[in-house]
Amino acid sequence: MSKITVVGSVAFDSIETPFGKVESVLGGSATHFSAAASFFAPVNLVAVVGNDFPKEHIKFLKSRNIDTEGLEIADGNTFAWKGFYEYDLNTAHTLETKLNVFQDFEPKLPERYTNSEIVFLANIDPELQLSVLDQIDKPKLVVLDTMNFWIENKKDRLLRTLQEVDIALMNDSEARELAKTFSLLDAARMIMSWGPETVIIKKGEHGVLMFTENTHFAAPAFPLEEIKDPTGAGDSFAGGFLGYLAKTSDFSEQNQRKAVVYGSVMASFSVEDFGLNRARHLKQKEIEDRYAEFEEITGF
Numbered sequence: 348m349s350k351i352t353v354v355g356s357v358a359f360d361s362i363e364t365p366f367g368k369v370e371s372v373l374g375g376s377a378t379h380f381s382a383a384a385s386f387f388a389p390v391n392l393v394a395v396v397g398n399d400f401p402k403e404h405i406k407f408l409k410s411r412n413i414d415t416e417g418l419e420i421a422d423g424n425t426f427a428w429k430g431f432y433e434y435d436l437n438t439a440h441t442l443e444t445k446l447n448v449f450q451d452f453e454p455k456l457p458e459r460y461t462n463s464e465i466v467f468l469a470n471i472d473p474e475l476q477l478s479v480l481d482q483i484d485k486p487k488l489v490v491l492d493t494m495n496f497w498i499e500n501k502k503d504r505l506l507r508t509l510q511e512v513d514i515a516l517m518n519d520s521e522a523r524e525l526a527k528t529f530s531l532l533d534a535a536r537m538i539m540s541w542g543p544e545t546v547i548i549k550k551g552e553h554g555v556l557m558f559t560e561n562t563h564f565a566a567p568a569f570p571l572e573e574i575k576d577p578t579g580a581g582d583s584f585a586g587g588f589l590g591y592l593a594k595t596s597d598f599s600e601q602n603q604r605k606a607v608v609y610g611s612v613m614a615s616f617s618v619e620d621f622g623l624n625r626a627r628h629l630k631q632k633e634i635e636d637r638y639a640e641f642e643e644i645t646g647f
């Protein structure tokens with residue numbers, strides 16, 4: 348078992364999809380990641396919230412094997428994101444991003460986080476991602492996620508952070524925007540030339556592609572009857588992916604393929620309900636059953 352440290356957003360999300368609407372629910376990239384990864388391995392959380400953040404949310408995180416010593420409570424308001432989805436649930440449209448306490452955040456890692464083998468730099472300012480990485484002693488696996496907001500506002504810093512990363516994760520439109528090319532294969536090669544050995548491109552309901560210099564793996568998304576809210580699917584994917592790698596401590600390409608399927612399983616649960624609602628009552632057995640079903644639908 349390897350230790351995971353994640354830095355990312357802990358947020359209040361207001362979300363509207365064709366299937367409903369929620370206001371100021373617990374969200375954020377680090378939250379969705381931690382909720383998924385903690386089914387597999389313990390997670391250290393690095394983030395900041397404001398003094399408006401309810402204690403019950405912290406209680407929930409603690410109850411899930413998530414270490415919150417690295418969750419700073421600062422004077423001010425918690426990060427807030429507001430977005431909507433049309434019938435194409437693959438594209439999130441941002442209405443509002445209020446960085447709030449994240450603007451002055453200077454992460455300081457608790458001593459016991461600094462020997463983590465796995466680091467997940469979830470979607471957050473690339474400068475903060477790098478400052479967390481600098482505080483960890485020789486991690487074995489560094490994985491980064493990002494999004495259009497940072498590609499558009501902090502591309503130089505993002506390219507700098509990518510130099511330190513083993514695996515880059517992003518969705519298809521972000522990979523195209525970052526690499527300025529339509530071809531996902533070309534985009535993956537371009538991103539690899541900036542540092543990462545592996546690039547994983549998430550394509551929403553169309554599944555995932557994983558590229559290394561010499562290999563290419565494709566997994567479908569799990570076909571679902573009901574989807575309510577895609578927010579957090581990417582982070583839940585990352586949580587399942589890294590959670591499985593942490594549990595097995597085997598970072599080989601073959602094992603990463605299995606991890607991609609666990610990632611897809613966790614993403615599929617996350618979209619079945621708003622916010623973290625599905626994760627709150629998910630059972631280990633449901634994860635294993637869905638993994639087995641995945642093997643069934645992809646085997647030939």
Ligand code: AMP
Pocket residue numbers: 355356358359360374375376379427428444470471472496497577578579580581582583
């Ligand atoms: P995803 O897994 O890609 O759907 O990520 C969704 C999460 O990202 C939401 O819960 C948001 O709170 C969070 N988020 C949205 N915009 C940003 C941003 N600019 N920086 C950090 N987190 C964000």
